[in-house]
Amino acid sequence: MSVELAHIRQVMAEADCLYTADQLDAAIARLAGEINRDLAERNPLVFCVMNGGLIFAGKLLALLDFPLELSYLHATRYRGETSGGELFWKAKPEMSLIDRDVLIVDDIFDEGHTLAAIVDYCKHAGARAVHTAVLIDKEHDRKARPEMDANYVGLPCVDRYIFGYGMDYKGYWRNAPGIYAVKGM
Ligand SMILES: O=P(O)(O)OC[C@H]1O[C@H](OP(=O)(O)OP(=O)(O)O)[C@H](O)[C@@H]1O
Numbered sequence: 118m119s120v121e122l123a124h125i126r127q128v129m130a131e132a133d134c135l136y137t138a139d140q141l142d143a144a145i146a147r148l149a150g151e152i153n154r155d156l157a158e159r160n161p162l163v164f165c166v167m168n169g170g171l172i173f174a175g176k177l178l179a180l181l182d183f184p185l186e187l188s189y190l191h192a193t194r195y196r197g198e199t200s201g202g203e204l205f206w207k208a209k210p211e212m213s214l215i216d217r218d219v220l221i222v223d224d225i226f227d228e229g230h231t232l233a234a235i236v237d238y239c240k241h242a243g244a245r246a247v248h249t250a251v252l253i254d255k256e257h258d259r260k261a262r263p264e265m266d267a268n269y270v271g272l273p274c275v276d277r278y279i280f281g282y283g284m285d286y287k288g289y290w291r292n293a294p295g296i297y298a299v300k301g302m
C-alpha cells in the first residue's frame with residue numbers, strides 16, 4: 118500500500134482528539150486495579166493482540182502486580198484499511214492454553230468479530246477461562262454478538278474511525294499520544 122505522507126500528516130492535523138494520554142492512562146490504571154483484584158490468584162496467560170494492543174498492553178502490564186506469563190497473537194481484519202473484512206490469523210498462540218486462565222488484551226472492541234474469534238479459539242484450545250480487556254469500546258448497533266461484552270473496558274467512543282495509542286490510520290499514527298477521530302469519518 119502506498120500512502121502519501123502529506124496525507125498522513127494532514128489527517129493528524131485535522132483530527133479531533135477524543136481522549137488525551139492522561140485520560141487514557143487514568144482509564145488503564147482503573148482497569149489494572151480491577152484486574153489485580155480479579156486475577157491475582159489465577160496465574161494467567163496474557164495475550165497482547167498485535168499490532169493495535171501493543172501500547173495498551175505495555176501500559177497495563179506494568180501496573181499488574183501478580184505473577185503472569187505474557188505472549189502475543191495477531192489476528193487482523195482491517196489490514197491497513199478503515200473497514201474490516203475477513204479475519205486473518207497472522208500468528209496463533211504458541212503456548213499451551215490447556216486449563217489456563219487467559220487474558221486477551223486488545224485496543225478496540227468495534228464490531229467484535231476479532232475478539233469473538235480469539236475467544237472462541239482460546240476456548241477450543243482448552244483454556245479454563247477467557248477474560249478480555251479492551252481500551253476502547255465503540256458504541257453502535259453493529260456488534261457481531263450483541264450479547265458479548267469485554268470483561269474490562271477502558272472508555273467508550275463514538276462511532277467514528279479512530280487512531281492513536283496503538284490504533285492506526287492506514288498503518289500510521291499508532292504512536293499518536295492520545296485517541297483521535299479522523300475528520301469526516
Ligand atoms: O471489533 P472488530 O471490528 O473486529 O475490530 C477490532 C480489531 O481491529 C483492529 O485490528 P486490525 O484488524 O486493524 O489489526 P491491527 O491491530 O494489526 O491493526 C483492532 O486492533 C482490533 O483487534
Ligand SMILES: Nc1nc2[nH]cnc2c(=O)[nH]1
Nearest residue numbers: 227277278279280284285
Ligand atoms: N485504527 C482503528 N482500528 C479499528 N479496528 C476496528 N475499529 C477501528 C478503528 O476505529 N480504528
